Amino acid sequence: MSAAEARWHSVNLAVACFALDPASFGGISVRARVGPVRDRFEAGLKAALDGLPLRRMAPSMSDEALYGGLDLTATLETGALHRTHGLLDLPGTLLMPMAERVEPGLAARLATALDQHEDLSLVAFDEGAEPGERTPSALLDRLALHIDLTEHGLSDAPDLEINAAALAEARAGLSKVKVAPEAVAEIVTVAARLGVDSLRAPLLALAVARASAALSGAEQVEEPDLLLAVELVLAPRATQMPEQAEDHADDTPPPPPSESTPEDQPDTEPSVDEFPTDILLEAARAMIPVDLLARLAAGKVNRTPSGLGSGAKRTGNRRGRPLPPRAGKLGGGARLDLVATLRTAAPWQTIRRKLTGDATRIHVRASDLRIRRYQEASDRAIIFVVDASGSSAMARLAEAKGAVELLLAEAYARRDHVALVAFRGEGSDVLLPPTRSLVQTKRRLSSLPGGGGTPLASGLKAALELAGLARGKGMTPSIALLTDGRANVDLSGAANRAQAAEDATTMARFLRSEGVPGLVIDTGLRPTKGLDGLAQEMGAPYLPLPRADGRSLSRAVDAALTP
Amino acid sequence: MKDMKRPGPFPFSAIVGQDEMKRAMVLTAIDGGIGGVLVFGDRGTGKSTAVRGLAALLPEIDAVAGCPVNSEFVSDVPDWVTLLDANTVAKPTPVIDLPLGATEDRVVGALDIEKALTKGEKAFEPGLLARANRGYLYIDEVNLLEDHIVDLLLDVAQSGQNVVEREGLSIRHAARFVLVGSGNPEEGELRPQLLDRFGLSVEVESPKDLDVRIDVIRRRDAYDRDALSFCADWDGADAELRARIVDARKRLPTVEADDAIIRDCATLCVALGSDGLRGELTLLRAARALAAFDGDAEVSRKHLRLVAPSALRHRLRRDPLDEAGSTTRVMRVVEEVLG
Numbered sequence: 001m002s003a004a005e006a007r008w009h010s011v012n013l014a015v016a017c018f019a020l021d022p023a024s025f026g027g028i029s030v031r032a033r034v035g036p037v038r039d040r041f042e043a044g045l046k047a048a049l050d051g052l053p054l055r056r057m058a059p060s061m062s063d064e065a066l067y068g069g070l071d072l073t074a075t076l077e078t079g080a081l082h083r084t085h086g087l088l089d090l091p092g093t094l095l096m097p098m099a100e101r102v103e104p105g106l107a108a109r110l111a112t113a114l115d116q117h118e119d120l121s122l123v124a125f126d127e128g129a130e131p132g133e134r135t136p137s138a139l140l141d142r143l144a145l146h147i148d149l150t151e152h153g154l155s156d157a158p159d160l161e162i163n164a165a166a167l168a169e170a171r172a173g174l175s176k177v178k179v180a181p182e183a184v185a186e187i188v189t190v191a192a193r194l195g196v197d198s199l200r201a202p203l204l205a206l207a208v209a210r211a212s213a214a215l216s217g218a219e220q221v222e223e224p225d226l227l228l229a230v231e232l233v234l235a236p237r238a239t240q241m242p243e244q245a246e247d248h249a250d251d252t253p254p255p256p257p258s259e260s261t262p263e264d265q266p267d268t269e270p271s272v273d274e275f276p277t278d279i280l281l282e283a284a285r286a287m288i289p290v291d292l293l294a295r296l297a298a299g300k301v302n303r304t305p306s307g308l309g310s311g312a313k314r315t316g317n318r319r320g321r322p323l324p325p326r327a328g329k330l331g332g333g334a335r336l337d338l339v340a341t342l343r344t345a346a347p348w349q350t351i352r353r354k355l356t357g358d359a360t361r362i363h364v365r366a367s368d369l370r371i372r373r374y375q376e377a378s379d380r381a382i383i384f385v386v387d388a389s390g391s392s393a394m395a396r397l398a399e400a401k402g403a404v405e406l407l408l409a410e411a412y413a414r415r416d417h418v419a420l421v422a423f424r425g426e427g428s429d430v431l432l433p434p435t436r437s438l439v440q441t442k443r444r445l446s447s448l449p450g451g452g453g454t455p456l457a458s459g460l461k462a463a464l465e466l467a468g469l470a471r472g473k474g475m476t477p478s479i480a481l482l483t484d485g486r487a488n489v490d491l492s493g494a495a496n497r498a499q500a501a502e503d504a505t506t507m508a509r510f511l512r513s514e515g516v517p518g519l520v521i522d523t524g525l526r527p528t529k530g531l532d533g534l535a536q537e538m539g540a541p542y543l544p545l546p547r548a549d550g551r552s553l554s555r556a557v558d559a560a561l562t563p
Numbered sequence: 564m565k566d567m568k569r570p571g572p573f574p575f576s577a578i579v580g581q582d583e584m585k586r587a588m589v590l591t592a593i594d595g596g597i598g599g600v601l602v603f604g605d606r607g608t609g610k611s612t613a614v615r616g617l618a619a620l621l622p623e624i625d626a627v628a629g630c631p632v633n634s635e636f637v638s639d640v641p642d643w644v645t646l647l648d649a650n651t652v653a654k655p656t657p658v659i660d661l662p663l664g665a666t667e668d669r670v671v672g673a674l675d676i677e678k679a680l681t682k683g684e685k686a687f688e689p690g691l692l693a694r695a696n697r698g699y700l701y702i703d704e705v706n707l708l709e710d711h712i713v714d715l716l717l718d719v720a721q722s723g724q725n726v727v728e729r730e731g732l733s734i735r736h737a738a739r740f741v742l743v744g745s746g747n748p749e750e751g752e753l754r755p756q757l758l759d760r761f762g763l764s765v766e767v768e769s770p771k772d773l774d775v776r777i778d779v780i781r782r783r784d785a786y787d788r789d790a791l792s793f794c795a796d797w798d799g800a801d802a803e804l805r806a807r808i809v810d811a812r813k814r815l816p817t818v819e820a821d822d823a824i825i826r827d828c829a830t831l832c833v834a835l836g837s838d839g840l841r842g843e844l845t846l847l848r849a850a851r852a853l854a855a856f857d858g859d860a861e862v863s864r865k866h867l868r869l870v871a872p873s874a875l876r877h878r879l880r881r882d883p884l885d886e887a888g889s890t891t892r893v894m895r896v897v898e899e900v901l902g
Contacts, residue, residue: 024787063664063666066664067662067664070676075676075680076680079680079681080677080680080681081676081677081680104707105663105707108663108703108704108707109662109663109664111704112662112663112703112704115611137606138606138704138747141606141607179784181781184777184780184781184784185777187780188773188776188777188780189773189777191776192773192776197605197607197768197769198605198606198607198608198769199607199608199609199769199770199776199779199780199783200606200607201607202776202780203780203783203784203787206780206784324666326667326711327667347674347676347679347680348674348679350679350680350681350682350683351679351683351684351685353683354683367729
């Protein structure tokens, strides 16, 4: 069997396992774009589920569609209470395309539903293109099987082999499958070595191992079953290569008082003879997704609070994505949601008609009014912090100026504000407060001074103050630092290299704790020592960009600060 | 899991580790006045499991059978209720879920639509707050809750009363509940106003020790395989804990706290720079509940030391220049003050 065939075989097994008892696995996360391979997968899934309900949903669904609500038409017609069924009320498997676009709110609702309903499962199609574009982790954590179809060509993805009779037989045998205590220990150990923190993962892996054993008609979980569980459940969740596990465990101080650890080692080693950890780890190593490192980097950047400067969510009543309407008063630019208002008024009609004796008209009272609400992204404020010290200052400032003007040229469509801080000599200057005006920018930036020491901390401090101001005005600030040097002037303006570096680090940490996303661009010809460390302290990506011109600069900033 | 007999939730006593979380929940069961628990932490650490287990663990309450707000005496039943059954019965302590998608109407209660449409009667249909009275209100993913629902909860939690005013419907009823919130900080911060309302806050993380992890998986797996017999195995432990809680409730009013302890509370809060006096009060209450639970006659520094992190860590001002987490900061100050 070739590697591709083996992979497709695992996909086939995953679908078969899932079909045995969908709800116990939470579901499947499938990374795949729309295409014939995915169609084959879906067809196989349908065949395997064999009549169990499979319903499609959308990545942005209203609460009413999820939980059901008052069926007004039927209620009014019959005079008795009728409710519509929500998607989550009915048992079955939900099919979610474009799962990478699911909002945290919906993800949390689905996650709760998966936890609480014993007959609900979810198949999420993750169509993300970038490593950072992924199904929300609240959902991923609960979906046992993680499958990646992006590598499969159509030629090595034949129709899935689904044998309904064999599945029915395996389903009957599923509850009889036993798991040896060593196998449980094995799964947990492998999960820990792969850096899988969540305790749901090993449980789900056990469920998969059981299903796999049932499929092969066995009554006991054997090594191949564990291997499949590791491949489908644990390897895709890995956050570290297993080789590093040993050193990792050594150099981090063990958090709980660990007298037990030394005794454990000899204890666990002999007991796992039956299922050697190494074999499983070796298998896991081969199955860890190739883009693990890219994903880890993306995950790390994503961890910075408040996203990456795409603009924080804000609720308004004029524009943006519609939210459920709320009770409110008209005026102040609020718009009436007529349908919601009538829905609210409807149950009162019988009462009000009785009270007023007027049965001919619809009675609407002030308390029935419902106001439309929208969620919009707030404007971005990109603050450029430019190193104007040293010899190449003029060139760098010119580049920054070019980038600012290019960003502003598109600012109307993107709702970007741009600010510029330059630091040189003993301190920093705000050359341009946050603005969208191209004219003002051109005038202000016509002549720029350069040369002198590198007061990096002072520049960052000025940027932080600007960021605070921008936040106060309802914008979402982010900071792009352009430099090629190391800090050599401290906050007080004195030339003291050690103190300067310390101040710069402190300010970088400050920025991170304030949750201001950023980007560090190294304009030096060779990577500057220590600058990537500073970026890490800022919680910002580090981007070497030697000989950047305005165009590549604006593109880089735009790309880095747009999720 | 698919047993027809509907087994109970995962037993509270069977939860491995997570001692701080379990302790905080037990303390609120002893003294509801402590004011709720906030559990923040990683996914899959048993936050929800603990709350569900707690529901099954708590002793029953005496309540009027027909009362929608679980009143203890007939005289407490709100006047809008037509009491069909005035007998006092033992009900399980209510632990009510507040789902993220809950509408305002569902939370505070609203017009009974069926009666309004079919009979043209104005009647009140109690909401989640009514059902949670004298019990617990549990919000999973509390940091994703809509702002207007949060405001409403704060208001009710503060006053202990739920008031609904709408066109001839003027309803009020007692709504005293212990708020339990859980969430994952990576998905969003909580507003300081709401943070402050929680008496205790706990940070949970996945256990790092391999044996502990294996233990967790084994127990959970055993529960999933055969919940009935697993619950039966742990019945004894749960009953013992329940008895200790009931006992501690009785002993609570007699637990003494001398001036030195109160001074310690104040010194701790001043050293940490926590806003307002809520910190001191909660710290003292929690320490007293712990003393009652431990069977001690008076509050000692031992109790303070154990509850200080939960009672104070969410009340610190954010200090961006201090790298250490708030837990470490509290522990540091506790070391300095209490020695």
